[in-house]
Amino acid sequence: MKAYNTMRLSFDSRSANEAFARTAVAAFLCPLDPTVEEILDVKTAVSEAVTNAIVHGYRNSIGKVTVSASLYENKRVVIKVQDRGCGIEDVTKAREPLFTTAPEEERAGLGFAVMESLMDKLKVSSKPGKGTTITLERVIRSKEAANDSAR
Amino acid sequence: MTAKTYVNIEIQDEVFIARLYGELDHHSVQPLREEIDAMALQNRPKELILDFAGVGFMDSSGIGLVMGRYKLAQELGAELRLCGLTAGSKRVMQIAGMDKLAKF
């Protein structure tokens, strides 16, 4: 299926851009009329993926982080967060709750767990030395649907 | 675009209240934890309260903040309590199982 609307952002892996990235994605989704909760879920998941690219992907360097979002029929949203940083040796292990390679920075090791529980789908593809792409997917129910079911 | 993130600390007798405001992410959380730790180590409270009422957004960096302050509270022999969690913050805390670490 073809996306009916897309966007793409590229920015430096500086921590100040974490808020920029999640806010930009949230703004892009506005025409779908998401609930406050849905917007917050997506912002949180994007924040996790972008932070990981900045903190882990480009550990001792500054590189480009790319965030893209595509809208499909039936309010399906697909978001990709990509870095060309160090990559992940063992993705299965990295996705385990509480696993972190940066405990001294007070990282909880819960970023992937948070993404997984807030989104409908999470895909991690990574190659050591090449970089990581996170794909997040979520269907927006919209306020209208939420109101209908509350009625 | 996003309001500044900051902490307001109030100490009364042996109760230490840190009121958090803004958005808690990897970028914003670092100065907050330094401020909280410095004040708490100086005052050695018996109860450490983190008030999330002013937090409009948090990701797992907020969980890291709580986990770190839990360790700090243990070092001080203090109790950690979380309050004012909005629905969004609560959801993230529960994914992390923080309800087992601290009262809220």
Ligand SMILES: Nc1ncnc2c1ncn2[C@@H]1O[C@H](COP(=O)(O)OP(=O)(O)OP(=O)(O)O)[C@@H](O)[C@H]1O
């Ligand atoms: N983009 C990335 N590039 C390289 N390594 C990554 C990337 N994303 C995640 N990782 C690895 O996967 C581990 C787990 O990631 P996760 O987000 O679950 O936890 P964390 O970032 O360590 O802690 P938290 O997100 O709770 O602050 C990281 O510690 C890191 O080793």
Ligand SMILES: [Mg+2]
């Ligand atoms: Mg993370």
